[in-house]
Amino acid sequence: MRARSQPGRSIAAHAILIAYTLIALFPVWVIVINSFKSRRAIFAQPLAIPTPETWDLVGYTTVLENGDFFGYFLNSLTVTVASLFFVLLFGAMAAFALSEYRFRGNMLVGLYLALGIMIPIRLGTVAILQMMVAAGLVNTLTALILVYTAQGLPLAVFILSEFMRNVSDDLKNAGRMDGLSEYAIFFRLVLPLVRPAMATVAVFTMIPIWNDLWFPLILAPSEDTKTITLGSQVFIGQFVTNWNAVLAALSLAIVPVLILYLIFSRQLIRGITAGAVK
Amino acid sequence: MTARRPIRWHIAVFLAPAVLVYTAIMIVPLIGTLNLSLYRATETGPQFVGLGNFRTLFGDALWSDAFWNALGNNVWFFIIHMLVQNPIGILLAALLSSPRLRLAAFYRTAIFVPTVLSFVIVGFVWKLILSPLWGIAPSMLGAVGLKGLFAPWLGQEGSALTALALVSVWQFVGIPMMLIYAALLSIPDEVMEAAEMDGITGWSRFWKVQLPLILPSIGIISILTFVGNFNAFDLIYVAQGALAGPDFATDILGTFLYRTFFGFQLQIGDPNMGAAIATAMFLIILAGVCVYLFGIQTRLRRYQF
Numbered sequence: 369m370r371a372r373s374q375p376g377r378s379i380a381a382h383a384i385l386i387a388y389t390l391i392a393l394f395p396v397w398v399i400v401i402n403s404f405k406s407r408r409a410i411f412a413q414p415l416a417i418p419t420p421e422t423w424d425l426v427g428y429t430t431v432l433e434n435g436d437f438f439g440y441f442l443n444s445l446t447v448t449v450a451s452l453f454f455v456l457l458f459g460a461m462a463a464f465a466l467s468e469y470r471f472r473g474n475m476l477v478g479l480y481l482a483l484g485i486m487i488p489i490r491l492g493t494v495a496i497l498q499m500m501v502a503a504g505l506v507n508t509l510t511a512l513i514l515v516y517t518a519q520g521l522p523l524a525v526f527i528l529s530e531f532m533r534n535v536s537d538d539l540k541n542a543g544r545m546d547g548l549s550e551y552a553i554f555f556r557l558v559l560p561l562v563r564p565a566m567a568t569v570a571v572f573t574m575i576p577i578w579n580d581l582w583f584p585l586i587l588a589p590s591e592d593t594k595t596i597t598l599g600s601q602v603f604i605g606q607f608v609t610n611w612n613a614v615l616a617a618l619s620l621a622i623v624p625v626l627i628l629y630l631i632f633s634r635q636l637i638r639g640i641t642a643g644a645v646k
Numbered sequence: 647m648t649a650r651r652p653i654r655w656h657i658a659v660f661l662a663p664a665v666l667v668y669t670a671i672m673i674v675p676l677i678g679t680l681n682l683s684l685y686r687a688t689e690t691g692p693q694f695v696g697l698g699n700f701r702t703l704f705g706d707a708l709w710s711d712a713f714w715n716a717l718g719n720n721v722w723f724f725i726i727h728m729l730v731q732n733p734i735g736i737l738l739a740a741l742l743s744s745p746r747l748r749l750a751a752f753y754r755t756a757i758f759v760p761t762v763l764s765f766v767i768v769g770f771v772w773k774l775i776l777s778p779l780w781g782i783a784p785s786m787l788g789a790v791g792l793k794g795l796f797a798p799w800l801g802q803e804g805s806a807l808t809a810l811a812l813v814s815v816w817q818f819v820g821i822p823m824m825l826i827y828a829a830l831l832s833i834p835d836e837v838m839e840a841a842e843m844d845g846i847t848g849w850s851r852f853w854k855v856q857l858p859l860i861l862p863s864i865g866i867i868s869i870l871t872f873v874g875n876f877n878a879f880d881l882i883y884v885a886q887g888a889l890a891g892p893d894f895a896t897d898i899l900g901t902f903l904y905r906t907f908f909g910f911q912l913q914i915g916d917p918n919m920g921a922a923i924a925t926a927m928f929l930i931i932l933a934g935v936c937v938y939l940f941g942i943q944t945r946l947r948r949y950q951f
Contacts, residue, residue, distance in 0.1 A: 375909065377714060377848065378747070381741045381744060381747060382747075382748075382749075384738075384741055385738065385741055385742070385749075385753045385757075386735070386753075387754075388734075388738060389752075389753055389756045389757060391816070392756055392757045392759055392760055392816070392819075393756055393759060395760075395771045395772065395775055395816075396759065396760075396763070396771070398775065398782060399771050402880075406831075410780075411780065411781070414780060414781065414782050414785070415782070415785070415786075423934050442654045453743070454663075454667070458663040458667060459664060460665040461659075461660040461663060461664065462661050462663075462664035462665065463659070464660055465657050465660035466661075467660045469654065469657050471654070471657055477661060477665065478667075481664065481665070481668060483673075484668060484672055486869075486873060486931070487676065487928070487931060487932070487935075488873065488877040488931070489671075489676075490877055490879070490900075491676060491679060491877075491924045491925075491927055491928045491931075492672060492674075492675030492676040492678065492679050492924075493675075493788050493907070493924070494670065494673040494675075494676035494678075494679045494682055494907060494917050494920050494921045494924060495674070495676070495677075495679045495681075495682060495921075498678070498917070499674075499678075500673060504811055512665070514671050515671055517671070518667050518668050518670075518671035518672040519672070520773050521664050521668050522668070525664060525682070536883075549656075550654075550656040551656060551659075554660070575761075575762055578764070579762075579763070579764035579765065579766075580880075581764070581765055581766060581879075581880045581883065581884070582879055582880060586908075597764045597765075597766050598766075599686030600766055600767075601766045601884060604766075604770055611774075614770065614774070615774075618767055618770055619772060621764065621766065622763060622767055625762055625763060625764070625767075626759070626762075628762075629758075630755070630757065631760070631763045633755050634921075636758075
């Protein structure tokens with residue numbers, strides 16, 4: 369039995385949380401509402417919501433005419449989805465090997481892969497660029513997919529092997545009795561069972577890839593391979609005095625991420641708090 | 647089961663893709679970068695110079711001033727995160743985890759929103775809001791009668807770095823909040839009830855019961871903050887450009903590495919010196935991780951429930 373919750377304390381808790389929620393959301397709100405207003409209204413009443421008199425989509429038309437945002441978006445989508453696929457597939461396979469089998473060097477391979485959680489891949493950029501130049505992969509999406517796959521693997525292996533340890537041995541042994549190969553056990557029995565963990569890893573892997581500026585800037589800055597993050601950075605740099613265009617570009621960059629986040633937020637939070645229910 | 651085990655090829659098949667990609671794209675370039683820092687490009691090709699690049703980095707005033715400036719700024723960047731981001735994260739998590747709090751899911755979702763936005767968005771959004779041209783910040787300060795406090799923070803040498811660090815705090819406060827929240831939820835009800843029986847409630851319950859139990863998580867968020875901060879680049883680059891103005895006041899190791907490697911304005915890029923800086927960053931991060939693993943983590947009591 370918990371003590372009765374004191375109303376005073378609960379009000380204080382709500383006050384602090386509401387205040388911080390406002391701090392978290394206010395900047396995004398200001399950008400989005402102003403992106404729909406005329407230039408004059410942006411400066412005259414920056415905090416007012418757009419009214420019929422101040423409504424103006426000139427920012428959006430400028431953005432759509434001058435930047436290939438649809439192309440950037442497709443690049444980001446390709447890179448993110450492909451990297452995610454490889455991280456999840458390779459990561460789950462390695463996690464299965466590490467959690468299921470006892471073999472010499474198991475510990476060592478695990479530690480070797482875990483190194484990458486702490487040491488950021490960016491520190492190898494100089495040599496990565498030289499390697500990509502030598503392989504002729506500069507300004508290709510392949511270069512980005514390779515880098516992000518390597519970047520995502522350590523954490524994926526770490527989290528997935530924790531989850532795979534909890535898959536019942538009886539089930540796997542029953543599968544072996546029925547003559548399933550080790551591959552079938554992995555793909556048909558274990559993978560479906562760790563799907564929630566895969567979704568968590570997917571969200572964790574996806575956000576930094578989608579938002580990364582460093583590698584697109586260095587490995588794939590050409591017009592054809594720009595990601596949306598780099599594309600909006602360059603666009604805003606060029607149109608820095610055109611407030612309508614800048615605000616519209618920012619809103620266009622925010623909205624897809626926000627929608628994805630709202631769809632996946634339950635998964636993300638469940639993933640982070642998963643340790644809590646163990 | 648036969649007595650002599652056959653070679654279990656499937657283990658190799660399962661491990662190979664991850665190990666190969668990880669080794670080829672991450673470990674080899676990392677070693678390559680460390681190696682590159684020991685060479686210098688000459689007309690006849692790369693020449694081994696040992697620690698020569700590091701002698702330049704630390705000995706040549708032109709380089710060492712820039713390096714120490716970047717490192718000092720980076721340390722300040724980290725301190726702000728430790729002093730502001732993590733305490734706020736812990737406070738929010740403690741409030742969120744209080745039992746029977748209504749709307750907890752809404753607060754959690756909303757406060758985490760900035761964390762999923764990219765640095766490009768965050769950098770420009772705050773640049774606009776803090777811009778004296780637009781006047782959102784001064785008019786909001788004006789609304790609470792503090793208009794006089796406004797200054798173009800991002801443009802002033804004294805305040806630009808702190809302002810950017812606070813922007814970064816705004817962006818990432820969701821991460822410590824979530825991790826601590828998860829840790830608080832994992833404390834069994836019996837422990838909390840026992841504390842209540844003993845008459846420990848409210849804040850004293852937080853200080854005396856919950857806080858000691860979540861110390862390992864605080865350790866984890868500290869090292870995550872450390873690695874993230876000493877590897878940061880994007881926010882500064884977006885808000886202040888590669889020159890990390892005004893007058894390098896916001897230069898941190900990431901932007902210093904970028905400028906050195908790729909060049910800027912009249913200076914041409916120098917991969918070898920870039921590699922030397924990356925090596926220095928590697929050693930700093932490694933030192934931090936070691937301090938955490940051997941000095942802090944082993945000393946924190948972990949409680950098994």
